Amino acid sequence: MEDGSWGDYDLITIKIRNGKSFPAGRHQPPCYISPAMSIEAPAAQKKVNLRRPDILEAVQAQVLSHYRSELVERVRANGCVLSADSLTVKLAKEFGFCYGVERAIDLAYAARKYFPSDKPIYLLGEIIHNPEVNDQIRNMGIQIISPKPTEDEMTRLHAGDVVMIPAFGTEVGTRKRLEEKGCVLVDTTCGDVMSVWKRVRQYSKESVTSIIHGKAWHEETKATSSQARAYGSGHYLVVFNLAETDYVCRYIVLGGDKREFLDKFAGSYSQGFDPELHLRAVGVANQTTMLRGETEEVQRRFKAAMEKKYGAGEVAEHFRFFDTICGATQDRQDALQKLLREPMNLLIVIGGYNSSNTSHLAEMGEAKLPTYFIKNAAKMESDKLIRHYDQHDKKEIETRDWLPYGKITVGITAGASCPNNLIEDVIRRLFELRGISVQKLLAN
Ligand code: SF4
Numbered sequence: 001m002e003d004g005s006w007g008d009y010d011l012i013t014i015k016i017r018n019g020k021s022f023p024a025g026r027h028q029p030p031c032y033i034s035p036a037m038s039i040e041a042p043a044a045q046k047k048v049n050l051r052r053p054d055i056l057e058a059v060q061a062q063v064l065s066h067y068r069s070e071l072v073e074r075v076r077a078n079g080c081v082l083s084a085d086s087l088t089v090k091l092a093k094e095f096g097f098c099y100g101v102e103r104a105i106d107l108a109y110a111a112r113k114y115f116p117s118d119k120p121i122y123l124l125g126e127i128i129h130n131p132e133v134n135d136q137i138r139n140m141g142i143q144i145i146s147p148k149p150t151e152d153e154m155t156r157l158h159a160g161d162v163v164m165i166p167a168f169g170t171e172v173g174t175r176k177r178l179e180e181k182g183c184v185l186v187d188t189t190c191g192d193v194m195s196v197w198k199r200v201r202q203y204s205k206e207s208v209t210s211i212i213h214g215k216a217w218h219e220e221t222k223a224t225s226s227q228a229r230a231y232g233s234g235h236y237l238v239v240f241n242l243a244e245t246d247y248v249c250r251y252i253v254l255g256g257d258k259r260e261f262l263d264k265f266a267g268s269y270s271q272g273f274d275p276e277l278h279l280r281a282v283g284v285a286n287q288t289t290m291l292r293g294e295t296e297e298v299q300r301r302f303k304a305a306m307e308k309k310y311g312a313g314e315v316a317e318h319f320r321f322f323d324t325i326c327g328a329t330q331d332r333q334d335a336l337q338k339l340l341r342e343p344m345n346l347l348i349v350i351g352g353y354n355s356s357n358t359s360h361l362a363e364m365g366e367a368k369l370p371t372y373f374i375k376n377a378a379k380m381e382s383d384k385l386i387r388h389y390d391q392h393d394k395k396e397i398e399t400r401d402w403l404p405y406g407k408i409t410v411g412i413t414a415g416a417s418c419p420n421n422l423i424e425d426v427i428r429r430l431f432e433l434r435g436i437s438v439q440k441l442l443a444n
Contacts, residue, residue: 059109066136067097067105067419071427074442082427084441087434088409089427090342094335096423098328098416100190101128104167107188112140115162122157123164124149124174125219127188128417129355131375147219148174157181168220169193172230192288192326193220197227199322203283204234208320209273211248212238213298214287216268218356221287229270235278238268245298249305252279282306283320289329289357289416291364328416329357336364336413345408346370350426351415353389353396358415362391365411372402377425383433403433 072091075082080091097105108127115121125147126134138144142164145153148171157163159182165175169189178185200210210228214221216238228236239245244265251261261275284302286295299321306319340347347365351358352375365371372388374380379387379396383403390397410430414423431438 055110055113059106059113062113063105063109067133067421069420069424071424071438071442072096072420075427082431082438082441084431084436085434086407087431087436089430090339090344090409090411091423092332092335092339092411092413094328094331095412095414096416096418096420098326098332100167100192100326100328101417104128104188104190105133107186108137108142108164109140111162111164111186112142117141119162121162121164121186123166124170125166127164127166129352129358129415130417130419130422131352132422133417133419147222149177154181157183160184162186165189166219167193168218169197169223170219171223171226173226189223190288190326192324192328193223196224196285196288196324199283199285199324200224200227200234200236201230203285203320204228204231206281206283207233208281208283209278210234210236211282211284211298211302212236212286213240213245213284213290213295214238215240215356218287220289220356224285224287225270235270235273237265237270237273237278239298240268242294242297242301245301248275248279249301251275252302252305253308281318281320283322285322285324287356288324288326289360290325291360292325292330292333295323295325329360332357332361332413332416333364336361339411339413340364340368342411343409344369344411345404346372346402347411347413348426348430349373349413349415350422351375351418353391355415355417358418359391361413361415362389365413369411370402372399374426376422377429380426380429380433403430 075089075091080093082089104127108123111121121142123137123142123144125144127137128134134144147166149157154177157178161181161183163178163183164186165188167188167190175185200212203210204227210225212221212224212228214224216222216225221238225236225238228234237248239248247261247264250256256275258275262269282302284299286298303315303319303321306315310318347369349358349362349365349371351361351373353359353373358373362371362373372386373391374386374388381387384400386399386402387396388399389395412423412426428438431441
């Protein structure tokens with residue numbers, strides 16, 4: 001593709017990491033940009049490697065210019081603490097962009113760089129769950145279509161059109177349709193999400209029903225659920241919380257009203273799922289961004305139900321599990337837990353309101369101290385008024401007199417899809433509300 005044309009490739013491999021390495025033991029797949037896998041590439045097409053230094057350098061510079069923060073790096077280097085006069089800000093030791101999100105963003109920028117600017121690139125839904133990042137992606141001319149394209153959108157897609165799959169993946173059926181169309185897929189699915197798929201496909205192969213601890217409405221869980229049907233014989237059921245887990249476990253042990261069961265979980269199970277037949281052998285998996293403690297409890301309760309029903313000696317025949325919480329989610333939850341042990345007046349959690357991992361960080365904070373879940377610094381209108389997301393009522397609410405007088409410590413964390421520049425804005429705004437110039441503070 002040296003000549004700028006884009007029709008002469010069959011496989012493009014990119015692996016861009018901004019010089020950062022993945023955490024030990026974590027595997028991130030290289031990105032394959034390929035025309036539909038099911039379509040035979042004409043022999044004349046040749047392999048093109050996007051790991052050209054010119055593209056890598058250009059992309060890295062652009063990504064850094066959009067999302068990097070010198071201030072955040074300085075605070076991190078200072079033990080994650082910034083203090084002046086009556087205000088101390090403490091950052092959790094792990095926060096913000098995870099390796100999967102960094103990779104997805106890098107690939108989006110690389111794809112835009114690689115394909116000619118007049119060639120449209122389509123994205124299935126959001127690249128990650130952060131409105132500011134999605135706006136940047138849109139501003140680069142990448143067109144956002146539905147996560148599961150409508151018939152109308154499908155009709156408008158043609159062979160050779162470039163379609164990006166976001167970090168949380170896409171449903172098996174959607175991918176298949178795009179492949180059949182001959183679309184060029186830029187797959188940014190995170191390796192940790194793919195590990196869950198592998199596990200769920202294995203359950204499916206063994207005709208074990210996948211119990212997915214997750215949010216049935218979330219793109220990742222929809223994609224994962226679709227893998228449970230990959231071999232035709234598998235089923236799935238999504239449980240959101242411990243109350244739903246207990247309901248299903250009771251049904252396993254004691255039986256119950258099938259109609260009521262199916263109504264209660266409408267939209268959360270596979271077609272043809274029958275609780276009488278498909279709860280005899282279950283395997284637990286989870287959305288990668290759930291609360292670890294809750295996921296472990298879900299596993300324990302299902303195992304206990306199977307022991308009660310079939311006896312401890314038979315449990316291996318009826319119960320499987322695999323820990324699929326991703327490392328980045330775990331690190332952020334652990335770091336926040338540690339931060340929450342320190343004395344603080346309040347916590348600010350920054351991230352997109354539809355971000356699953358961010359919502360769990362907010363949940364952890366709420367259990368301990370006043371917590372404000374905001375998507376950007378503009379939500380801190382004054383020291384008298386903050387607009388923040390109430391995830392239980394699923395709406396933004398206002399709290400007055402939220403910033404206490406006197407000497408205070410404010411904790412800050414951010415979800416895996418939140419860039420450092422947004423974290424910097426929040427830190428600056430906090431000091432500004434206390435009449436302290438961060439610039440001056442950093443000059444010392
Ligand atoms: S939160 Fe975890 S699973 Fe999701 S993109 Fe990041 S590393 Fe991957």
